[in-house]
Amino acid sequence: EAGVAQSPRYKIIEKRQSVAFWCNPISGHATLYWYQQILGQGPKLLIQFQNNGVVDDSQLPKDRFSAERLKGVDSTLKIQPAKLEDSAVYLCASSLQPGNTIYFGEGSWLTVV
Amino acid sequence: QQQVKQSPQSLIVQKGGISIINCAYENTAFDYFPWYQQFPGKGPALLIAIRPDVSEKKEGRFTISFNKSAKQFSLHIMDSQPGDSATYFCAASTKGSARQLTFGSGTQLTVLP
Numbered sequence: 437e438a439g440v441a442q443s444p445r446y447k448i449i450e451k452r453q454s455v456a457f458w459c460n461p462i463s464g465h466a467t468l469y470w471y472q473q474i475l476g477q478g479p480k481l482l483i484q485f486q487n488n489g490v491v492d493d494s495q496l497p498k499d500r501f502s503a504e505r506l507k508g509v510d511s512t513l514k515i516q517p518a519k520l521e522d523s524a525v526y527l528c529a530s531s532l533q534p535g536n537t538i539y540f541g542e543g544s545w546l547t548v549v
Numbered sequence: 550q551q552q553v554k555q556s557p558q559s560l561i562v563q564k565g566g567i568s569i570i571n572c573a574y575e576n577t578a579f580d581y582f583p584w585y586q587q588f589p590g591k592g593p594a595l596l597i598a599i600r601p602d603v604s605e606k607k608e609g610r611f612t613i614s615f616n617k618s619a620k621q622f623s624l625h626i627m628d629s630q631p632g633d634s635a636t637y638f639c640a641a642s643t644k645g646s647a648r649q650l651t652f653g654s655g656t657q658l659t660v661l662p
Contacts, residue, residue: 440592469649476654476655477654477655478553478555478638478640478652478653478654478655479593479638479650479652480652481649481650481651484649492649527592527593529592534648535581535648537595538595538650539594539595540585540592540593540594541592542590542591542592543591543592
């Protein structure tokens with residue numbers, strides 16, 4: 437069974453530029469999550485989708501971050517404009533339903549210079 | 550306010566020894582406590598999980614001990630191997646439709662050969 441796919445794996449951008457990350461969850465998984473993992477810290481939830489609807493985006497900095505899951509399958513996370521403190525690994529994860537095991541992708545590493 | 554506190558931040562153990570990582574939580578609504586293992590460049594992967602109706606769960610060399618009254622749980626790795634060298638995260642989630650994970654800050658385990 438294919439895992440959670442993410443791209444790009446690595447991205448270096450200058451501050452104030454924009455970047456987008458793509459995620460394809462495990463087939464059939466209705467719940468999709470985006471986490472931010474700053475070096476040396478645990479993952480922090482940014483947004484949770486159930487199918488194509490947002491369940492929780494309370495920790496998403498909405499002035500610069502946006503995310504969508506238009507057809508209830510793959511998802512994109514966008515940052516515009518990026519700040520230095522956005523340097524982190526952006527992890528996409530999925531589960532069959534809320535409460536089921538959460539499977540993580542390998543992450544997209546962002547460095548803002 | 551951090552809801553799941555994890556210690557130690559780093560741990561060095563000799564091959565064959567026992568690795569112990571501790572976590573404490575504040576939110577009494579948490580009812581699911583997983584441990585994730587993360588290798589460099591990879592996403593976290595579920596290792597073992599426990600619910601508060603049991604005090605211990607064992608899977609192979611990995612054991613979770615749970616103390617509901619103290620609001621603490623710990624991961625024990627018996628007969629630690631160099632291949633166990635990774636970062637370990639405890640996490641917790643509550644009941645409800647969202648079932649989001651709150652992660653600890655992580656423990657970097659190094660098992661010396």
